[in-house]
Structure formats: structure tokens, C-alpha cells
Amino acid sequence: MELLHNLQVGFGVALTYTNLFYCLIGVSLGTLIGVLPGIGPVATIAMLLPATFALPPVSALILLAGIYYGAQYGGSTTAILVNLPGESSSVVTCLDGYQMARQGRAGPALAIAALGSFFAGCVGTLIIAGFAKPLSDLALALGPIEKFSLMALGLVAAVALAHGSLVKAIGMVLIGLLLGTVGADTQTGQMRFTFGIPELADGIGFVVVAMGIFGFGEIIANLEHGEQREVFTSNVRGLFPRGEDLKAAWKAVVRGTAVGALLGILPGGGAVLGSFAAYTLEKRISKHPERFGNGAIEGVAAPESANNAGAQTSFIPLLSLGIPSNAVMALMVGAMIIHGITPGPQVMTERPDLVWGMIASMWIGNLLLVVLNLPLIRIWVLLLKLPYRLLFPTILVLCCVGIYTLNNSATEVALAALFGLLGYIFIKLGCEPAPLLLAMVLGPMMEDELRRGMTIHRGDATVFLRSPFSLSMLLLAAALLIAIVVPAVRRKREEAFQEA
Amino acid sequence: MRKFRPGKDFFAGLVYIAFGSAAVAIGRGYALGTAARMGPGYFPVLVGALLFIVGLVVAARGVFSKSERLKRLTIVPLATVLAAVLLFAVTIEQLGLVVAVLAVVVVGYLANARWRPLELALLAGVLTAASVLIFYYGLKLPFKVWPGTA
Numbered sequence: 001m002e003l004l005h006n007l008q009v010g011f012g013v014a015l016t017y018t019n020l021f022y023c024l025i026g027v028s029l030g031t032l033i034g035v036l037p038g039i040g041p042v043a044t045i046a047m048l049l050p051a052t053f054a055l056p057p058v059s060a061l062i063l064l065a066g067i068y069y070g071a072q073y074g075g076s077t078t079a080i081l082v083n084l085p086g087e088s089s090s091v092v093t094c095l096d097g098y099q100m101a102r103q104g105r106a107g108p109a110l111a112i113a114a115l116g117s118f119f120a121g122c123v124g125t126l127i128i129a130g131f132a133k134p135l136s137d138l139a140l141a142l143g144p145i146e147k148f149s150l151m152a153l154g155l156v157a158a159v160a161l162a163h164g165s166l167v168k169a170i171g172m173v174l175i176g177l178l179l180g181t182v183g184a185d186t187q188t189g190q191m192r193f194t195f196g197i198p199e200l201a202d203g204i205g206f207v208v209v210a211m212g213i214f215g216f217g218e219i220i221a222n223l224e225h226g227e228q229r230e231v232f233t234s235n236v237r238g239l240f241p242r243g244e245d246l247k248a249a250w251k252a253v254v255r256g257t258a259v260g261a262l263l264g265i266l267p268g269g270g271a272v273l274g275s276f277a278a279y280t281l282e283k284r285i286s287k288h289p290e291r292f293g294n295g296a297i298e299g300v301a302a303p304e305s306a307n308n309a310g311a312q313t314s315f316i317p318l319l320s321l322g323i324p325s326n327a328v329m330a331l332m333v334g335a336m337i338i339h340g341i342t343p344g345p346q347v348m349t350e351r352p353d354l355v356w357g358m359i360a361s362m363w364i365g366n367l368l369l370v371v372l373n374l375p376l377i378r379i380w381v382l383l384l385k386l387p388y389r390l391l392f393p394t395i396l397v398l399c400c401v402g403i404y405t406l407n408n409s410a411t412e413v414a415l416a417a418l419f420g421l422l423g424y425i426f427i428k429l430g431c432e433p434a435p436l437l438l439a440m441v442l443g444p445m446m447e448d449e450l451r452r453g454m455t456i457h458r459g460d461a462t463v464f465l466r467s468p469f470s471l472s473m474l475l476l477a478a479a480l481l482i483a484i485v486v487p488a489v490r491r492k493r494e495e496a497f498q499e500a
Numbered sequence: 501m502r503k504f505r506p507g508k509d510f511f512a513g514l515v516y517i518a519f520g521s522a523a524v525a526i527g528r529g530y531a532l533g534t535a536a537r538m539g540p541g542y543f544p545v546l547v548g549a550l551l552f553i554v555g556l557v558v559a560a561r562g563v564f565s566k567s568e569r570l571k572r573l574t575i576v577p578l579a580t581v582l583a584a585v586l587l588f589a590v591t592i593e594q595l596g597l598v599v600a601v602l603a604v605v606v607v608g609y610l611a612n613a614r615w616r617p618l619e620l621a622l623l624a625g626v627l628t629a630a631s632v633l634i635f636y637y638g639l640k641l642p643f644k645v646w647p648g649t650a
Binding site for chain 1: 508509511512515516519520523526527530531534535536537538539540542543544547548550551554555557558561568570571573574577578581582584585586588589590592593597600601604605608609611612619623627631635639640641642643
């Protein structure tokens, strides 16, 4: 009954007026940026980090978490009405959602996306509540060698799940690890790669990198494309799905939730992968696969449930092991550090109010999202008419102010511009930047564990293979890499990403 | 023998090679230490060397197999967005928030193909006012607001 007690503590924290308020702000902002194409949760969370300085840590984390899962709800609205993914996790929702909208069934599509997401969110929250504690107990028993191998597995998984070329993704991880070494060496104080710039002594802030690459880099790339939008607003009538819709959709919701939750826990996972996998699964097992792409409601229900379930369960590695599993979670690590909390398994026992407050707030947030979103869809649609030429200067201002206030440092703003250039180059060259950010956050932890472990074991690298836990992590990583290189699996993987 | 036309992979490989060799070259200047007592140079040099190798592989694949062609670079959005951000960095400390935000909005807006002066004026006004209200008065962040004042 420890779980019940913990949840009680959590709801006690989450249901205070202050935290309810920040939860509401978080999910509303999340929906907003989810609806708007061209700005994602990574850039938004990075932008808002400085603004949360003044808040108590719990409120700050509740707010930031809300942005992430709120974005999954908002993304579907844009996908269905405009045939543009508001978020990358809604890419597959476009396929059938937009077709439904064209057939005048935008209402049921939006409703099933929201209801499916809510179901998935509830299940996701329960899974976090059930798994976080046992996993953190396990994590406390791990030594430096084991932790290093676990993080290595995380990076390999991030590579395996990235879009596009495998070797290129490995390169991005390595660049991320190098960026993580910038600054004073923790053990000797030696300055590394600082080029005499004093602001770099504490390392490159990952917010600077995130805003540069995900904020500025993407703005530049978006501006190149120009924009064409065709909004199906007039067709949002009769929100509620018919009986036959519900009958067709509920199994897809359950399956999508299961797939999404499972893939969300994986290191490197998150919301995006689950939505692809769930869609492919539905198409594969359907008796009428030809309906997909022509407005099949399962094609909306499954991926939308999966991305929300994945968004929730991707918090598990962060909360239980202190290891972020994707770029958004890497930012959450940053948020915790800013608020004086060292992420790791000990947080679970030292700050139960924080962890369980956040978990409880996620359930409340999901409820708020359903209650808010269905009636407010018209307002979100209105926002979609806001042209990008007005939107991007606004994002630019918010990014600049956000970076500057982080440390009151103009140098960091200039540095972010440099990373904007780098991010643009990466986008141009087809290099997916998300693994870089993850590696940059994991890098210093990994180097630390590696050095500590090697000192304990007198430089004997075979210890990585002698520790059973470490060996199994490394074998798993190797298996993952081999699996992707095997032609059959590679074709499937490309197919899954292609179908968007 | 077909003519070699470098594509995305080839250039990505070059970028990796550049990062990798820079890391090794600079990292060698820090104490390497031994495996049992790693110095500050050990990890960066190791990662840099790996990156160099990965870069070679990616570039080689770009030469020997067909990779997607690089799309044409458009300079205007790149130059204006970066210029806007750099202008903010240069002005924020000396001239304050109002000037810096105005600079970002006006220069950033240049990236648009069509100019609408009235719209720009309105946007700049709204964003500047909102920034001062939200960040200075609302969140009480320590900004210099106007040029000249403390």
C-alpha cells in the first residue's frame, strides 16, 4: 500500500491552488505550441526555463512536464485540420486524420484523438507510479561501471531510433559527447576547449545549444520552405463520434497505448517512435488495410494514444535512474539542476513530494487537457491562422530574452547564434540533431563514471564484460545495433519512417 | 566512371572529420593520463578519434554510393536570423531591452519576402511592450530597459 500512500502525497502536492495553476499554464502552453507547426517542446521548454527560476522546484517541473505532454494533444489538432504535423509525433496522424476532415468528419477525429490521448495518459501515469520506485531501488545498487554501460545503451538506443542514417546518428552522438566535455574538467580543473572564453568555464549550457539548434536552426529552415496551409475549419461540427466510430476505435486506443507506453520507456524513445509503430501495427492487423490513408478512425486513434502514452512513460528513466531518455528529458535534467536537485535514483527517496507531485500532476494535466481541448478547439483553430511571418519574430525575441536571462550573459546569446548556424547545417546535411543534445547531457556523467570505474578497477577494461549487469546492457546495445544493420529490419525501419 | 557530385553524406562526413580532428588536436594538449588514472585529455581524444573514423565512413559512403543531393542554400533567412540574434547580444547590455528587442524584430522581419511596414511597426511595438511588461515588470528579471539609464 506504499503506492497508495505515495499517490496520496502526490495528489496533496499537485492539488494545491498554486500547482494546479502551473499545471494549467503548462498544458495550455503545450497545446498552443503543439498546435503551431514550427515550434516544438524542446525550444519552448528551453525558452521557459529561465522564467521558472522564481518558482518552487515542484511547480517548475509540473509546468515544464505539462508543456511536453500538452504538445502531444495540440499536435493532433493541426495534423487533422491542416495536414501539417504540429509536432513530429503527429506526423502519422495526418494520414487518416486529414482525410477524415476532408470527409467532414473532423469533429469525431479530434474527439477520438483527445479521448484516446486521455486514456493513454491515465495508463501512462499509472505505469510511472508503479515502476518508478522499484527501478530507482535497482539503480541505487549500481556501480560506476554498470551506470556507464546503462548510459551507453541509452545512447545506442537514441541512435537506433533516430531518423535516417545510422552512421550519421552515431556521429551526432559523438559530437554531443565532445560538446559535453567543454569547460573545466571536474577532477583536475583543467580548462578544456574553452578558447579563453570565461563563459565556457562551466561548460556550454545545453539550453544555449537547444535554443540554437532547435530554435534558431529550425526557424531558418522553416523560412526557407515558405508556407502553404489549407485549414479545414468550417468542418468542425458535431464533435462526438458515432457509436460505430467508438466501436472501431477503442481497441486501437488500447493497442496504441500499449505500444506507446512500451516504446516510451526505452532509452532514446519518447512520443515519436510509438506513434509510427502503433500506426504500422494497426494497418498490419486490420482486416481492411486499404481503408488506411482514406480516413480510417483507427489510424487516428492508435498513434495519438501511443504518442501520449510514450510522452508519459519517457519520464520513467528520468525519475527512477536520473538518466534522460530524449532531448526533452535532457532539458528536464537541466531544470532540476537549476533548482538545486541532482537527478538520480536518490531523488525518489529524498524528495518524494517532488516526484509524486509531478506524477499526480500528470494525471490532473491529462484531465485538464480533455476538458479544455474539446470545447476550445475553435480557439486553437483561430491560432492556426496566425501566419509564420508574425510568429517567428516572436519566437526569436522569446529565445533571445530566454538565453540572456539564464546567466545575464550576452556572450551566451552570441554562442546560441553560432549553434543556430550549426543546427541549420545539420538540418541541411540530413543529420538528426536530437541524439546530439541527449549525448551532450549524458556525456559528463558518462566520463565521470568511466574515470571512477577505471580507477577502482585499475584500468582493467574487461570489467565491463565481467559485471553481469554491465555485460547484459552492452549485449543489448550490440544486439540493437546489429538488428538495425540486418537488411530485413533496416527495410522495416525505413518503411516505418517512410510511411509518414 | 561517373562524375563525382558530392551530396549530403559527403559533406556531413567532412563536418564530422573537422570536429574529430579538432578534438584530437586540441585534446592532445591536455594530460592524457593512463586508463587507470585518466587525465582530462583521455575522454575527448578517445571520442574525437572515434568521430574522425565515423566521419571517414560517412564521407566514403557519400563518395561511393548515391546520397541525396544538397538542396540549394538560401542565404537571406540564414543571414537575417543570425544577424538579429547577434544584434540582440551586442545591444542588450549597453542599450537595454527596448533597443535589443526592436533590433531582433526589425532585422528578423527582413527574412520575409514581402514587406508590410504597418504590420512591422505594429508587431515591433507589441513585442517590445510585451517583453518589458512580462520580463521586467512581471517576472522582475534584472534588465537594463532604456539606453542611458542604470
